Amino acid sequence: MGLQRWVLREQPELPPGSSPQGERDWGEGEGGSANIPALPDVTTLDWDALQQRVAQCQHCGELATTRTQTVFGVGNHQAEWMLIGEAPGGEEDQQGEPFVGPAGQLLNAMLAAVGLQRQQVYIANVLKCRPPNNRDPHVDEVAACLPYLHRQIALIQPKIILLVGRVAAQQMLGSDANLGKLRGQVHHYHDRIPMVVTYHPAYLLRKPSEKRKSWDDLCLARAQLDPS
C-alpha cells in the first residue's frame, strides 16, 4: 500500500524548465511589484459571496489581466482534510481547478493511499491567479490574496491541513526555512488546527525517490485525526 500506488500509468514528459501544476520556485524576496493595497474585508463572506468576490477580483492588476480565470478551490466544504498548494499552473488556469494534470493525478493517488477520495477533501492554493509565463509571484500578490484562503479555512474548519510544497508551507507558517526543515513535525494554524508539510507532487514526479518521505508526511497527518 502507499508508495506502490503513487505511480502514474504514463509518466509525463516535462519540458525543460517547465513549471507544471502550479509548482514554482518562489525565490525569497523576489518579485516586489508595485505595492498592492489590502483586500476589502472578507471575514464575513459565505461560500457563494467569497467565490464571487474571488472570481471578480482585480486586486493584482497584472494577474487579473493575464489569468484565464481565477482558481478558487475545489472539494468538500465540510472536509476534515484541507490541502493548500502554491499557485495555479497553466492547466489549472485553463480548467479553473487546482492540482489537475499529472501532478493532480499523483496527488489523487497519494490521497487514495491514505483512504481518501479527492472529493472528500478540500483543495486550494495560496494564490488564486496564475502568474503570467510562470513567473514567480510577487510577495505583495501573495499577501494580498491570503485573506481569501484564511476565509476558506474559517468556513471549512478542517481537522488537518496539509501544506503542499515549500511556498505554501513558508507562507502559512511564516517561515523562510526550507521544506526539509518544516516537514516531519506538526505545526498549528491559530494554535488549533494541526498542519503538516509535504512535497509538491510536481516535485515528486521529478524526484520519485522522495515519495517515501511524502508517505511519512501523510501518515503523520492522518495520525492527527486518529492518534490511537
Ligand code: SF4
Ligand atoms: S491573486 Fe488573489 S488578490 Fe490577486 S487578483 Fe488574483 S484573486 Fe485577486
